[in-house]
Amino acid sequence: MLLEVCIDSAHGAAAAQAGGAQRVELCSALVEGGISPSAGLVKACRAAFSGALMVMVRPRGGDFLFSEEEQQVMLEDIRQAKALGADGVVFGALRADGTVDASATERLWSQAKQLGLDATFHRAFDMTPDLPQALDTLVRLGIPRVLTSGGEPTALQGAGTLAALCTQAAGRIRVLAGGGVAPDMAAELVRLTGVTEIHSAAKRRHASAMTYRRPGMSMCSPHPPKDYEWNTTDADTVRALLNAVKGG
Structure with missing residues (x-):
């Protein structure tokens, strides 16, 4: 069995090392499902973890329908991941109809x-x-591995589909089971599905050491991230702001 731990910090890399994980997936913004980490974070995690380091390549949150400009960013992120000592990358791209974007993936x-x-x-x-x-x-594209919960909110809920996917894969692609995998159900998940690789954030809540907390002030958005809607810079709003401050 191989355990992959999903991390978003150098502390996470060190904890994965101490706990004995064989592989990590490094992301930023896990609350959005993970986006590409900074170069500094990749470098720090490479220094802290001696096992296989997989780096997320995703330029933004939201959906997985990527423009040509976004794909160019992803290609450069792959090059940077290699330069910083990563062992692999994690990506995914879909068409508007939800099917795998074979062209972008290839x-x-x-x-x-x-x-x-x-x-x-x-x-x-x-x-x-x-x-x-x-x-x-x-x-068909020769992708080595797919991370999946079997199309359900958690891998245990999707265990039946995961088992069927493992049978269908027949050794041609590795099925990595992930999604709500915790110690109290990991053995049952393996028994039900036959997977040989599992993925988990292995997380616990961390409390800030800040002693001063400004009342009524937060940098966090009050709205949770959405899969099919996200904020992006708008040219008309930029122009309106410039006109406003210039008195026009």
Whole structure:
């Protein structure tokens, strides 16, 4: 069995090392499902963790329908991950109809392969309308691994589908089970599905050491992230702000 721990900090990398994890997936903004981490964070985690380091390649939160400009960012992030000592990358791309974007996925995988990197297709897989069909696409593209909960909120809920995906995979792609995996149910998940790799954040709540907390002030958005809606810079709003401050 292989345990992959999802981390978002150098502390997480050190904890994964101390706990004996064989592999980590490094992300930022886990509350949004994970986005690409900074170069400084990749470097710090590489120093703290001696096992396999997989780096998330996702330019923003929200959906997985990526423009040409966003794909260019992802390609550069793959190059940077290699330069910073990563062993692999984690990505996923979908079309507007929810199916796997084979063209974008092949492009990203080709870049990773050329650099000698491992790769995982992440849980964008669980947002597709037909998981067996999506798996066939990934097999055809030669993707080494797919992270999935079986299309359910948690891997245990999706155990039946995970088992079927493992049978369908038949050794052609590794099925990495993730989604709410905790110590009290991990053994049952393995028994029900036959997976040989599991993925977990292995997290606990951390309390801030700040002694001063300004009343009524928060930098956090009051609205939780959404899968199909996110904020982006708007040119008209930029112009309106400039006009306002210029008195125009």
